[in-house]
Amino acid sequence: MPQPLSTPNLEFLRTLSVLYVEDEEEVRNAMTHFLSRRFARIDVASNGQEGFALFENGRQDVVITDIKMPVMDGLEMSSMIKSIADDVPVIVVTAYNETDYFLRAIEIGVDRFVKKPVNPSELVEAIQKSTQVHMQQKQLEKASLQLLNTLQTAIGALSRAIEKRDPYTDGHQKRVSQIATAIAEEMKLPKAQINGIRLGAMIHDIGKISIPTELLTMPGKLSRIQFELIQTHPQAGADILEGVEFPWPIAQMVLQHHERLNGSGYPKGLKAEQILLEAKIIAVADVVEAMASHRPYRPALGLDVAIAEVKTQRGVLYDAEVVDGCLKVLERQDLRL
Ligand SMILES: [Fe+2]
Ligand SMILES: [Fe+2]
Structure with a gap:
């Protein structure tokens, strides 16, 4: 005291x-x-x-x-x-x-x-x-930084636990988090918002825990029913996180990460202005990471294909500013996918 x-x-x-x-x-x-x-x-x-x-x-x-x-x-x-x-x-x-x-x-x-x-x-x-x-403020900052680190470690553990079920997507959320954070930094968003994006992206697929492992690791194309089941993971994730009082809208980021600008996404078919900026950033990072990595139903498409996809869909499916940020990040090649 x-x-x-x-x-x-x-x-x-x-x-x-x-x-x-x-x-x-x-x-x-x-x-x-x-x-x-x-x-x-x-x-x-x-x-x-x-x-x-x-x-x-x-x-x-x-x-x-x-x-x-x-x-x-x-x-x-x-x-x-x-x-x-x-x-x-x-x-x-x-x-x-x-x-x-x-x-x-x-x-x-x-x-x-x-x-x-x-x-x-x-x-x-x-x-x-x-x-x-001044010193009290410093101590307070130190304490909240420690809290953020603890939260980050706990969320990282949760993230790895989800991915243990599906070896093909091992490390996916961590890499999406790295890309999303780099995009947010490139867009010069406030530090606090970037911290939220980092954590939200780390567990954006937490809802996949409710999907049978066989379905997640199934090679080949999915049937319509199977795909519909996979599409329940954003809502399942938001349900899991409901009631956890994060200082960021993490549950909404998880819920909206498959929404697309023109309303063609899921689960709600939200349009541009209805989608959180955080979710728009995670969406682009998610697509780029997924395309650049190997999946059970296809080999890795590679970074060039991923870049071409976000460029073509810039302003259609993906937020233009976010795509621009992502392209700058990828150009710098300081991220290993
Ligand atoms: Fe997802
Ligand atoms: Fe994902």
């Missing part, structure tokens, strides 16, 4: 690295001595240029700087630091309280001001106040 701000949490402060920039040697030495007993690491510079170079290398947790210094002043350095790391707290220590400094500092995004001569406990409190929120 975070402690009240008025009581500096010394243990927390001891985990931080500090960049301290001050041109007056006497002040700098005294303050460095004071700070080095309270923080994990202190990097010291005597002007803005040196300070920025130290920041580029060290990426300290907090920056404390004087304003008026030779070579480069503290505000110019702060502005450069904020341009490469806008979430790093910058505390300005200054004897100057003129409005123009103040306004410039606000504009740059300086977090706090401490007046010279510095009262050490005031400075420690300022550091704590400006770093605490």
Whole structure:
């Protein structure tokens, strides 16, 4: 639990690295001595240029700087630091309280001001106040990343379990997930949405668990009835996932991955605007992967045939933007199918 701000949490402060920039040697030495007993690491510079170079290398947790210094002043350095790391707290220590400094500092995004001569406990409190929120946010990000990794591992295990029943499609969902993720990245979708696509694609065929193995591995052409049975897998998958509260519409991605732009897909015959973008991306990745791989009823058609198919059906069966993204990904050839 975070402690009240008025009581500096010394243990927390001891985990931080500090960049301290001050041109007056006497002040700098005294303050460095004071700070080095309270923080994990202190990097010291005597002007803005040196300070920025130290920041580029060290990426300290907090920056404390004087304003008026030779070579480069503290505000110019702060502005450069904020341009490469806008979430790093910058505390300005200054004897100057003129409005123009103040306004410039606000504009740059300086977090706090401490007046010279510095009262050490005031400075420690300022550091704590400006770093605490930042550090809590970092911890929160770390925790949610761990959660995402766990979820990804669990879904990967589920994905492999489904494919154990059908050796011909072993690794299919993983490869579809890799292609779909690469397309989503190529389309510059938000990170969170890409994470959802990665996971949705990993289990897009989860509904095949309800289809007899003999049917999945049957060589030759399927009868109409058999094909209709295979076509139940998106709905079966959505039913399995119903009630699982993912932060992404995974069940809908699974349900819609065989829908096609012109309404010729299944199970609902949805049209372009009714289909989730995530499902449109998984659809293209699915087709490309399936065509490029061997199936019990036919040998692999190869990547060229897959590319020709999505190009011909661009804007007809498959979303034009998604196809363009996919072609760019395949052109780069950084994906092994
Ligand atoms: Fe499928
Ligand atoms: Fe599939």
